[in-house]
Amino acid sequence: MKYFVCLLFVALSLATEAQINCEQALECRIVAPSGMRMRAEPSLKAKVVTYVPFDSTLTACQETFGSMEYEKIRGFWRKVQYNGKLGYMFDGFMEVKGLLNKPATTDTIADTSVTDTPKGEVSVKPEKETPKTREITYSLLTETYNYCGEVKGIDPGLIWYGIYPRDEDNGGTTYRIKRVDVNVMLSKQKVGKKLEFDVLTDEEERSIFLLGVNQLLPLEQNSIEDNSDLLRMNGRKIFPGQQWDLTGEPTKMKLSATGSVESTGPCPDLKNYRLTLSGTKYFLPVNQNITEELNDNGQCGMPEIYWFGDLNGDDVPEMIFVSVYEDRNRFTLFVSDPTLDNALVVKKAHWTVDKCY
Known part of the structure; x- marks a missing residue:
């Protein structure tokens, strides 16, 4: 005993x-x-x-x-x-x-019952661990006709959300977000020699973009300020010496560009162009080189800002850049990631629309 x-x-x-x-x-x-x-x-x-x-x-x-x-x-x-x-x-x-x-x-539930085995040994039941949260995966689409790219990467089985402009008729100031079904159908009228598809949804209204995830997110309840006017007034490119204020307190996110412009025109010659996202994270300043991570600046050497807004509700805006070329547009989604020390956002998804003619 x-x-x-x-x-x-x-x-x-x-x-x-x-x-x-x-x-x-x-x-x-x-x-x-x-x-x-x-x-x-x-x-x-x-x-x-x-x-x-x-x-x-x-x-x-x-x-x-x-x-x-x-x-x-x-x-x-x-x-x-x-x-x-x-x-x-x-x-x-x-x-x-x-x-x-x-x-x-700990956050685990331990079974503290102890039993006396026939040999007089103590047996303690193992802990039952709380199931780990599944990692969120993202896919990005834009609705398009006559898409001639690879459709195997489009997964209609994901949970898809359409992001739509504000309802100006009813005084709306925020983007509208809806659950949608994605449909990929053969195009009725071809414009090129390749196999072409229409990538659309079950909504009549065209979305700004479509976001696919592997689990339900409370996106439809989010109130995200519509930044369309800012993009129209400022343009979608940030030239060297320019800076955009994306958020206020407490994160104070800014997107700025450095480098030199060697010539003028719609597609100027740029040297050492760099796009930097800066802000405060866990009380410390963070500067992130977006150009380096994007690794695709477009034909003119400057990626364009297609969309930005705080989807995750953490005061760090998600961003979509588009790299424009004569024969294609390449979209890249950056999502906020609280687990990273020296970064504010992380690259999560790509979507390329080729010109088929």
């Missing part, structure tokens, strides 16, 4: 040794739309331990480890625990849900 009690004590000790060490623990919720990062030390320069998404629940110590102020929001560094990982986070974007007498150690 003493042997069994001893083993039981050891088993329970091992099960609890990873607990956060707090005199008093708090149950908190992340309220920053873009989520937050847990760091190894109470410093913005410390190594990132993990990313904690918006609306996640975590355990935090009531004890603080220094103060900090960001965008007039004053807060403190706290020791925290999330999904089995320990670290420190700024509490300026946390909401306290309540006190915890016994801090949770």
Whole structure:
């Protein structure tokens, strides 16, 4: 019996040794739309331990480890625990849900039942892990007639959303987003020698673009300001020396261009052209070279901005660039990614429309 009690004590000790060490623990919720990062030390320069998404629940110590102020929001560094990982986070974007007498150690559900085996050994049932979130994959289309490219890459089985201009007749100021069905049909009238298809939807209205994903997203509830007027007034190219303000606080996203113009005209000769997306991420400035990642600047050396808007609701705009050539238009989708340290967006999808004649 003493042997069994001893083993039981050891088993329970091992099960609890990873607990956060707090005199008093708090149950908190992340309220920053873009989520937050847990760091190894109470410093913005410390190594990132993990990313904690918006609306996640975590355990935090009531004890603080220094103060900090960001965008007039004053807060403190706290020791925290999330999904089995320990670290420190700024509490300026946390909401306290309540006190915890016994801090949770992980986001997994542990079965603590212990049984005495015939040989007198202790058997502890393994933990049941919470299923991991499936990664979102993206596809990009524009509705078109007489498409002569490869149609095998078009998957009508994805969940497709059409993005439409604002409803000006009813005073609308935001893009309209609808679930649609994508239809790929042989073109009734050919314009070239290749096999041609019409890529359309079940809606009569033509969309700005179509976004296909592998899981349901709350896009239809999003309120995204229509930027069409800005694109019409400014043009879709950013010349060296120009800068666009894409968002306000707290991310302050800007898209700017550097380089030199060696000649004038609709397709000027450019040297060292670079398009940079800059902003604030997790309280730190980030500058991302879009030209390098796009790797396709079009015939005139300058990609055009086809569309931008905050689809994910994290104050970082998704962007579609189009690289224009005489014989084709190549569209590239960039999507915000909160898991990256030194980047604001990541390239997710391509769509090329060739001229078939």
